Amino acid sequence: MKKYVIIVAGGNGSRMGSDIPKQFLLLKGKPVLMYAIEAFHGYDSEIKIILVLPKGQLDYWKELCKIHQMKIPCRIVTGGVTRYHSVKNALELIEKNGVVAIHDGARPLISRELIARTFQALGKGKAVCPVIPVVDSLRIQTNTGTRRVNRELYFQVQTPQIFLSKILLSAYLKPYMPEFTDDISVVEASRRCRTITVEGSPENIKITTPVDLLIAEALLSTK
Amino acid sequence: MKKYVIIVAGGNGSRMGSDIPKQFLLLKGKPVLMYAIEAFHGYDSEIKIILVLPKGQLDYWKELCKIHQMKIPCRIVTGGVTRYHSVKNALELIEKNGVVAIHDGARPLISRELIARTFQALGKGKAVCPVIPVVDSLRIQTNTGTRRVNRELYFQVQTPQIFLSKILLSAYLKPYMPEFTDDISVVEASRRCRTITVEGSPENIKITTPVDLLIAEALLSTK
Numbered sequence: 001m002k003k004y005v006i007i008v009a010g011g012n013g014s015r016m017g018s019d020i021p022k023q024f025l026l027l028k029g030k031p032v033l034m035y036a037i038e039a040f041h042g043y044d045s046e047i048k049i050i051l052v053l054p055k056g057q058l059d060y061w062k063e064l065c066k067i068h069q070m071k072i073p074c075r076i077v078t079g080g081v082t083r084y085h086s087v088k089n090a091l092e093l094i095e096k097n098g099v100v101a102i103h104d105g106a107r108p109l110i111s112r113e114l115i116a117r118t119f120q121a122l123g124k125g126k127a128v129c130p131v132i133p134v135v136d137s138l139r140i141q142t143n144t145g146t147r148r149v150n151r152e153l154y155f156q157v158q159t160p161q162i163f164l165s166k167i168l169l170s171a172y173l174k175p176y177m178p179e180f181t182d183d184i185s186v187v188e189a190s191r192r193c194r195t196i197t198v199e200g201s202p203e204n205i206k207i208t209t210p211v212d213l214l215i216a217e218a219l220l221s222t223k
Numbered sequence: 224m225k226k227y228v229i230i231v232a233g234g235n236g237s238r239m240g241s242d243i244p245k246q247f248l249l250l251k252g253k254p255v256l257m258y259a260i261e262a263f264h265g266y267d268s269e270i271k272i273i274l275v276l277p278k279g280q281l282d283y284w285k286e287l288c289k290i291h292q293m294k295i296p297c298r299i300v301t302g303g304v305t306r307y308h309s310v311k312n313a314l315e316l317i318e319k320n321g322v323v324a325i326h327d328g329a330r331p332l333i334s335r336e337l338i339a340r341t342f343q344a345l346g347k348g349k350a351v352c353p354v355i356p357v358v359d360s361l362r363i364q365t366n367t368g369t370r371r372v373n374r375e376l377y378f379q380v381q382t383p384q385i386f387l388s389k390i391l392l393s394a395y396l397k398p399y400m401p402e403f404t405d406d407i408s409v410v411e412a413s414r415r416c417r418t419i420t421v422e423g424s425p426e427n428i429k430i431t432t433p434v435d436l437l438i439a440e441a442l443l444s445t446k
Contacts, residue, residue, distance in 0.1 A: 131362060131369070135431065137380035137405045139354060145417055146354070146378060148408050154377075155369060157360035182360045185371050197362070197369055203434065208358060211426060211442060218441035219434060 002098035003047045003119070005040045005160065009033050009105025010052045010079020010086040021054055022207050023105040024064060027216055031064050032207060035108030040101070041072045043115040049074040050093050051105075052086045084180045088172050100168050101160040102183045106207040109219055110160065114201050118162050121198045128162045129184050130200030131155035157182060158200040167193065225321035226270045226342070228263045228383065232256050232328025233275045233302020233309040244277055245430050246328040247287060251443055254287050255430060258331030263324070264295045266338040272297040273316055274328075275309045307403045311395050323391050324383040325406045329430045332442055333383065337424050341385050344421045351385045352407050353423030354378035380405060381423040390416065 009023035023033040171190040232246035362369040394413040
């Protein structure tokens with residue numbers, strides 16, 4: 001079956017306090033987004049890579065690729081209003097008989113091992129996502145304030161999230177709902193689909209603030 | 224009212240892959256634990272500081288204080304089997320008519336501003352804790368696997384957690400239960416006590432793995 005990865009980098013990075021979207025900021029001298037591209041290409045040089053980029057940034061990305069000699073072939077589509085819309089745009093390039101990984105462009109520290117582990121787990125199902133335990137105590141909003149919940153029952157969800165193409169394509173026929181925070185949530189809203197979880201990695205962080213970029217640099221320095 | 228802070232550092236740091244408990248490891252050349260002591264002393268030089276240390280490490284701590292010229296006065300008690308037991312030991316030094324902050328010794332990046340904000344919020348209640356929003360999607364364990372929950376309803380709990388002395392003392396009369404993961408959970412188990420939450424800080428991380436120590440160094444380098 002054909003393997004695809006959709007790397008979602010359609011955001012404008014408003015939380016970074018920078019005009020440059022976070023996925024283009026430099027991490028140890030290289031744009032954040034290039035790390036994920038290299039990781040998936042390193043995992044399988046045959047995987048079809050689809051990049052979702054902000055509409056106004058296609059030329060900037062081409063320029064970055066020239067400067068950083070990025071030669072890994074990627075097809076590019078433009079981002080939509082939300083993540084859901086961005087992924088939906090990318091799905092037009094996907095064949096029905098395949099497997100699709102969807103990854104946050106802002107998670108540069110994804111390892112080939114985690115990619116492999118997640119693809120492998122799909123063998124047993126239709127949808128897989130990596131998760132990590134919650135370290136801090138958790139509270140939940142109530143009508144009158146907040147109350148404690150048992151954190152041992154909860155998991156934080158990471159990407160890549162991996163699906164059979166046909167499952168994903170049919171899930172995205174459903175119109176947008178605000179609770180679609182990731183792709184698993186879209187698939188689960190459309191059908192009774194058992195999601196398999198695999199062990200994620202605490203290092204597979206999502207870069208959303210300037211502090212996260214520093215953290216990523218510290219983590220990279222240990223490699 | 225007298226102000227106290229109990230800094231809990233009774234753990235043995237088994238997740239750090241080191242013989243030295245995490246609270247004694249060096250962060251930019253200074254033991255992790257000293258950062259929190261300095262932050263509370265910097266917030267209020269009159270605050271009574273009670274340190275909970277592992278039983279076998281009292282001499283080592285004295286040695287560290289000599290080497291690093293730590294002169295801030297602290298009373299020291301020894302840790303128990305769990306966090307609950309450690310705090311219970313420290314409570315013997317607390318007067319009924321006061322306010323008590325309880326802080327993780329492994330959270331060195333606590334700021335004076337966050338300490339001040341948390342103490343201030345107690346004015347309106349009996350128990351306060353700082354919280355931050357959950358960034359990743361969240362799933363909860365079910366009988367057959369896991370399912371998505373709405374992450375916007377959840378908060379991650381940090382320390383310092385601050386209480387009226389009398390509330391805390393009476394809560395700790397209740398015997399230990401495994402669900403006591405922090406002090407708020409002990410107080411809430413003992414009575415209907417509305418906990419006030421204040422905005423925590425993403426930088427106020429808890430050091431539990433070697434990677435966290437690197438992250439803390441990266442965060443400190445921005446100060």
